[in-house]
Amino acid sequence: MEIRRSEPRVAVLTAADLVARDTYIYRLQLDQPLPFTAGQFVNLTVPDARPRGERSYSVWSSPEDPSYLDLCIKLFEGGAASEYLRGSTVGDTLAIRGPFGIFSVKPEHDPVIFVATATGLAPFRSMLEVAVTAKDPRRFRLYFGVRDEGDLFGLDDLERYTRALPDFAFQVCLSRPSAAWSGFTGRVTNALSADFPTPTEHFYLCGNGAMIEETRDLLKGRGLERKHIHVEKYY
Numbered sequence: 617m618e619i620r621r622s623e624p625r626v627a628v629l630t631a632a633d634l635v636a637r638d639t640y641i642y643r644l645q646l647d648q649p650l651p652f653t654a655g656q657f658v659n660l661t662v663p664d665a666r667p668r669g670e671r672s673y674s675v676w677s678s679p680e681d682p683s684y685l686d687l688c689i690k691l692f693e694g695g696a697a698s699e700y701l702r703g704s705t706v707g708d709t710l711a712i713r714g715p716f717g718i719f720s721v722k723p724e725h726d727p728v729i730f731v732a733t734a735t736g737l738a739p740f741r742s743m744l745e746v747a748v749t750a751k752d753p754r755r756f757r758l759y760f761g762v763r764d765e766g767d768l769f770g771l772d773d774l775e776r777y778t779r780a781l782p783d784f785a786f787q788v789c790l791s792r793p794s795a796a797w798s799g800f801t802g803r804v805t806n807a808l809s810a811d812f813p814t815p816t817e818h819f820y821l822c823g824n825g826a827m828i829e830e831t832r833d834l835l836k837g838r839g840l841e842r843k844h845i846h847v848e849k850y851y
């Protein structure tokens with residue numbers, strides 16, 4: 617039976633793993649496979665959410681197994697979806713629509729620079745899983761910004777990509793780390809500012825609107841063509 621992406625479909629919550637402060641990876645087992653392209657998102661039905669009755673979430677898992685979706689979600693106090701998910705337990709039935717979106721890395725783009733804040737890592741994780749399977753020879757760089765060590769997640773995957781991909785490296789950027797932190801301190805824009813004095817690459821940005829605006833301003837100010845900047849803004 618054909619599934620229409622505009623119609624809600626049933627998914628069973630089969631795992632809810634805490635991976636960082638208030639941040640979970642939820643596994644949704646689907647009644648039928650849901651083909652999607654890495655970088656796309658689904659809409660979760662949230663009964664009390666205004667105005668739309670749903671919230672969007674990028675898919676964290678690889679499209680190579682469309683029988684389930686992993687979503688990486690940060691919960692906020694008082695947020696409609698956040699409180700709904702806080703009250704959900706493994707075995708519960710949820711409703712989703714999708715997939716939606718066009719935020720997918722184009723095959724002709726090389727080198728590719730991914731820039732994520734917090735759960736903005738999700739679409740890039742899905743894309744990089746595909747790249748690993750394809751043994752994608754392109755140059756991929758990823759900048760991952762969060763506030764402090766308690767917000768970090770996904771590092772095992774990023775380390776794995778450095779080994780599994782021909783040309784991948786990543787930079788974690790902590791804006792307010794503990795005194796014990798010996799890595800890069802600052803925002804993703806600080807790291808990009810140092811590393812790309814005259815950018816020509818394709819930049820994919822995902823996360824909060826402030827980061828996206830600052831990064832866009834930085835890159836455009838340094839002469840990067842608008843068509844080299846690709847964005848997925850969460851809020």
Ligand SMILES: Cc1cc2nc3c(=O)[nH]c(=O)nc-3n(C[C@H](O)[C@H](O)[C@H](O)COP(=O)(O)OP(=O)(O)OC[C@H]3O[C@@H](n4cnc5c(N)ncnc54)[C@H](O)[C@@H]3O)c2cc1C
Binds near residue numbers: 674688697735824849
């Ligand atoms: C295309 C798309 C993909 C998205 N993918 C993801 C994803 O993979 N993971 C994920 O966690 N979120 C993702 N989001 C954000 C998500 O849709 C919700 O906005 C978020 O979960 C908050 O929903 P809520 O109902 O709990 O809070 P709401 O009731 O909508 O809002 C509560 C408050 O939290 C603020 N807020 C919302 N999101 C954030 C945030 N990320 N950081 C800080 N403050 C915030 C709002 O401005 C508001 O003030 C995505 C958004 C879009 C548009």
